[in-house]
């Protein structure tokens with residue numbers, strides 16, 4: 173007899189909704205599914221999830237797991253994920269194209285996607301559940317297989333059939349692009365920062381002219397014949413490229429445009445499936461001028477590229493995990509032009525570092541006419557920490573203290589203006605107030621936001637994790653609380669974006 177016999181019987185009868193958690197076992201009723209003569213359901217037994225399979229047929233045989241009393245308990249391995257993908261289409265990541273809004277929901281922990289699915293279900297937006305950059309993988313010690321596996325199993329767990337994407341975020345080198353596409357990623361965010369010359373802005377007009385004159389003649393001819401002293405109407409505004417403006421833009425963006433073209437022709441055009449191809453030019457020294465955005469777009473389309481989205485750097489500051497900092501009126505003026513350019517060419521505007529930008533979400537929703545891609549990541553980690561602060565204050569206190577001691581190291585990876593002196597001392601905050609005091613205050617949010625890698629990888633002298641194991645175990649026990657946090661917080665993002 174398997175200890176899962178009662179559940180197996182209910183699965184066979186096709187009704188698991190009456191099975192309540194017992195003996196540490198939880199059943200996920202939305203996961204109930206069947207293919208041929210095999211029925212499956214996902215459960216959690218003592219913090220470990222399994223897919224239980226009953227019946228007979230190739231699906232049952234292909235899943236790996238231990239069989240007892242006719243029930244196969246299959247761990248959530250990469251191999252089993254591929255089998256689930258083969259039999260259940262909706263568990264395979266997909267591309268979305270440009271006609272529907274999407275939200276990137278980077279999940280650094282690999283446990284947030286069920287809550288994200290509950291957040292987007294029924295809304296007019298689709299989730300990119302898997303979204304990680306190489307930097308995040310390095311800081312969390314995860315790999316791309318795990319990232320996609322977690323998203324696919326979440327779709328299975330929740331029986332979510334509206335589709336989800338997988339974004340290889342901020343990829344810069346071809347080896348990583350090949351890896352991500354090979355693993356089934358459906359979106360590629362090409363980070364062109366290494367081809368964008370940030371030194372040009374700091375040069376004098378004479379230095380820029382000299383540098384431009386040193387470019388190959390055919391390059392100069394190419395751009396001059398298309399843009400020099402010509403008038404373009406972009407989003408209702410007229411723009412002309414004089415010699416100086418054109419030279420500057422060619423110097424800053426020319427090599428990046430060539431790089432985008434190369435990657436598109438080599439990987440996107442030749443892919444065996446649809447890929448949502450995003451261009452990111454947001455990691456620059458200064459905000460992207462509307463005419464620069466236009467020139468990049470015009471060149472790409474003239475060279476035969478079609479893109480899913482473009483992420484310019486907007487005016488003001490999009491710092492991690494806190495609201496927009498800057499002049500909202502000026503932001504709106506420029507956003508109207510950026511959104512107009514995207515609209516003219518047919519792609520979506522992409523908003524990076526979109527976590528918690530509540531004051532500008534309504535403007536973004538309005539001027540993109542609801543066709544946008546907004547990326548969030550850190551805020552999902554912060555909601556996990558908020559949950560821990562509520563249910564395991566002791567663990568939160570130790571993490572907070574460690575973060576304070578290692579803050580400087582973390583600033584090597586992220587640009588923030590955190591003022592540690594504004595963070596309330598731990599010994600003056602009661603357990604019941606930890607979550608609100610720290611997770612609703614910008615400086616503390618940033619402290620915890622940028623130290624995620626340090627906190628998750630911290631080990632004691634014996635090599636035992638200082639926080640990670642207890643953190644995961646707490647969130648597994650409190651998964652409903654974590655989901656509620658995400659539903660409320662990410663839901664607020666979507667409400668303000670008009671979705």
Ligand SMILES: [Zn+2]
Pocket residue numbers: 342452454455483524525
């Ligand atoms: Zn970015």
